[in-house]
Amino acid sequence: MLALPVLVGLAFILPTWVVNYAQVSLGTGLVALGILVQMRAGLVSFGQGLYFCVGGYSAGLAGRYLGVSDLFLLLLLAMMASGLISLVLGFLLRRYREIFFAMLSLAVSMILFGLLSRTEALGSTDGFNLPAATYLGWKPEDDLARFALYAATCLVSVFCAIALNRFLNGTIGYVNEAIRGNELRVEYLGASARNAVHITYVLAAVVSSIGGVLWAMSLGHVDPEMTNWTTSGQFVFVSILSGTGNIIAPFIGTFILEIVRVYAVEFSPNTWQMVLGTVMLLTIIFLPKGLWSLIARKRTSGKQLRQPALAAAGE
Amino acid sequence: MLTMVAIAVDGLGFAAWLFLSSVGLTLIYGVMRILNIAHGGFYALGAYSAAWAIGLYTQGGGPIAFTYLLIPIAAFVAGVIAGLLVERGILRFMYGRDEVLMVLVTYAIFLILEDVTKLIWGTESYVSYQPALWLGTVDIFGLPYTVYKFLIIGVAIVCGLLLFWGLNHTRVGKLLLVVIQDREISSALGINVTLFFTVTFLIGATLGALGGALTAPEVSVVPGIGSEIIVMAFAVIVIGGMGSIGGAMIGALIVGFARAASVHLYPPAELFVIYLVMAAVLAFKPYGLFALAESRKI
Numbered sequence: 001m002l003a004l005p006v007l008v009g010l011a012f013i014l015p016t017w018v019v020n021y022a023q024v025s026l027g028t029g030l031v032a033l034g035i036l037v038q039m040r041a042g043l044v045s046f047g048q049g050l051y052f053c054v055g056g057y058s059a060g061l062a063g064r065y066l067g068v069s070d071l072f073l074l075l076l077l078a079m080m081a082s083g084l085i086s087l088v089l090g091f092l093l094r095r096y097r098e099i100f101f102a103m104l105s106l107a108v109s110m111i112l113f114g115l116l117s118r119t120e121a122l123g124s125t126d127g128f129n130l131p132a133a134t135y136l137g138w139k140p141e142d143d144l145a146r147f148a149l150y151a152a153t154c155l156v157s158v159f160c161a162i163a164l165n166r167f168l169n170g171t172i173g174y175v176n177e178a179i180r181g182n183e184l185r186v187e188y189l190g191a192s193a194r195n196a197v198h199i200t201y202v203l204a205a206v207v208s209s210i211g212g213v214l215w216a217m218s219l220g221h222v223d224p225e226m227t228n229w230t231t232s233g234q235f236v237f238v239s240i241l242s243g244t245g246n247i248i249a250p251f252i253g254t255f256i257l258e259i260v261r262v263y264a265v266e267f268s269p270n271t272w273q274m275v276l277g278t279v280m281l282l283t284i285i286f287l288p289k290g291l292w293s294l295i296a297r298k299r300t301s302g303k304q305l306r307q308p309a310l311a312a313a314g315e
Numbered sequence: 316m317l318t319m320v321a322i323a324v325d326g327l328g329f330a331a332w333l334f335l336s337s338v339g340l341t342l343i344y345g346v347m348r349i350l351n352i353a354h355g356g357f358y359a360l361g362a363y364s365a366a367w368a369i370g371l372y373t374q375g376g377g378p379i380a381f382t383y384l385l386i387p388i389a390a391f392v393a394g395v396i397a398g399l400l401v402e403r404g405i406l407r408f409m410y411g412r413d414e415v416l417m418v419l420v421t422y423a424i425f426l427i428l429e430d431v432t433k434l435i436w437g438t439e440s441y442v443s444y445q446p447a448l449w450l451g452t453v454d455i456f457g458l459p460y461t462v463y464k465f466l467i468i469g470v471a472i473v474c475g476l477l478l479f480w481g482l483n484h485t486r487v488g489k490l491l492l493v494v495i496q497d498r499e500i501s502s503a504l505g506i507n508v509t510l511f512f513t514v515t516f517l518i519g520a521t522l523g524a525l526g527g528a529l530t531a532p533e534v535s536v537v538p539g540i541g542s543e544i545i546v547m548a549f550a551v552i553v554i555g556g557m558g559s560i561g562g563a564m565i566g567a568l569i570v571g572f573a574r575a576a577s578v579h580l581y582p583p584a585e586l587f588v589i590y591l592v593m594a595a596v597l598a599f600k601p602y603g604l605f606a607l608a609e610s611r612k613i
Contacts, residue, residue: 099415106549229542273430277422277424284416
């Protein structure tokens with residue numbers, strides 16, 4: 001809760017470009033948050049870009065064909081769309097674990113990528129532009145509009161983070177951790193692992209679509225690249241970089257990644273992917289539990305976070 | 316009728332290309348349990364080095380027949396060098412980690428390889444059509460096809476048979492099957508598991524590079540071809556059951572014909588029909604067509 005006024009206040013202190021990156025990071029950070037929630041259950045979604053894209057496109061489509069530009073209405077529409085899609089797909093995906101979950105989620109997102117890339121009415125691979133946001137009938141101009149969107153992004157992100165924190169500390173959150181530990185045991189204890197996974201999946205989808213809306217609104221543009229596997233891969237990268245320790249971690253991770261990327265692109269336009277890959281490798285080698293483990297190690301000694309099961313060779 | 320013929324021939328062509336590009340992936344997964352995203356990087360390296368070598372050679376003006384030797388040589392050199400660097404340099408420090416984490420490690424390597432190819436060959440496209448042009452075309456029911464396409468189909472069949480024979484009928488292959496069954500016991504029995512891993516990875520990487528090298532004369536080699544092939548290769552091996560070479564063959568055929576059918580019957584579906592097929596197969600066979608849930612064989 002404390003984070004909200006701080007985040008909004010930052011807009012007055014920091015230069016505009018930092019605020020812009022912060023805003024973009026909050027959008028993509030929400031997607032990483034969606035991945036984090038699933039990772040707690042040991043599931044890595046390599047297709048979270050799907051819901052990022054569903055969010056962006058449903059906002060775009062609503063703006064284009066229904067003339068809706070109210071941010072809160074757009075968010076509601078995106079949540080409904082992603083909720084519905086993930087509910088249906090969840091029946092398929094909840095049966096899979098580990099690498100198969102990763103692959104199947106990737107496949108589903110690539111279907112959407114193929115569909116959107118070939119739909120001429122929606123601008124094929126170029127995508128299309130979004131209208132400027134309004135807020136319950138209020139339509140700010142220029143600088144004020146930028147600030148209003150940033151403030152609204154902060155508000156929604158913080159709200160999502162709090163809600164998800166509640167979720168992770170609730171029943172299903174703990175069931176998820178148990179699923180990662182030993183799924184069979186969960187079933188013997190009388191809880192349905194599949195239901196827990198299904199609910200988590202839908203929740204992650206909704207959060208990611210919110211991220212998609214906010215990201216699309218801040219850029220004013222959507223394109224199919226949002227659901228390409230390389231985009232999803234980067235979301236997973238952020239979650240690894242930041243670690244699953246805390247709900248704030250993905251936001252910090254995204255912001256750091258955004259900065260790394262900007263500087264890498266600036267200094268060596270042709271090798272920024274190489275820099276990204278190297279950072280990723282180093283993170284995996286030296287910080288298996290992500291950047292957050294640096295903070296967590298300092299802060300708590302008693303409240304140890306459970307070590308992710310490092311599967312022995314050959315299992 | 317004409318469409319049916321076109322679908323059949325194109326389907327076979329796609330299938331051969333897909334099989335060559337994905338069999339290395341399934342081999343590495345079967346033996347090492349690593350879903351190697353960097354495979355797309357090997358594919359791109361193979362394609363670039365072949366296109367570059369052919370271009371350099373034809374500028375020199377030698378007989379075109381020798382370019383057919385250049386393709387496997389380029390693939391072998393690229394695959395072995397890159398494979399050795401990746402396996403000995405990075406992967407061997409990661410063995411025993413979580414499977415999903417290994418996916419991320421190879422994803423990082425893939426990103427690095429993408430830029431390595433850009434650093435070596437720049438960002439412009441390479442064209443090396445000579446080998447495909449030189450063989451000319453044949454008419455099948457009035458439809459012209461390059462003979463080169465059939466060459467690729469032949470190479471795919473030979474590669475498949477060689478792998479099958481090598482695994483099941485040679486001493487080394489049988490030892491490899493033992494390693495796959497239980498690597499701790501096999502290392503206790505005195506089998507050099509580390510060596511098997513390295514060699515398997517090199518073979519897999521070289522096969523990936525060969526897939527790229529053989530494709531080079533048919534397309535223009537541009538940045539990003541690695542990321543296109545890798546998701547398709549995933550689809551192929553997931554459909555067939557990961558780690559199964561026969562599965563990769565069947566998966567390649569299914570995906571190849573599905574793609575050819577969509578190209579000729581309903582072009583807009585071309586980009587996503589592969590994933591549609593994959594989702595449909597997985598909905599009924601969660602672990603692919605030929606995968607054994609527990610003791611996976613290759």
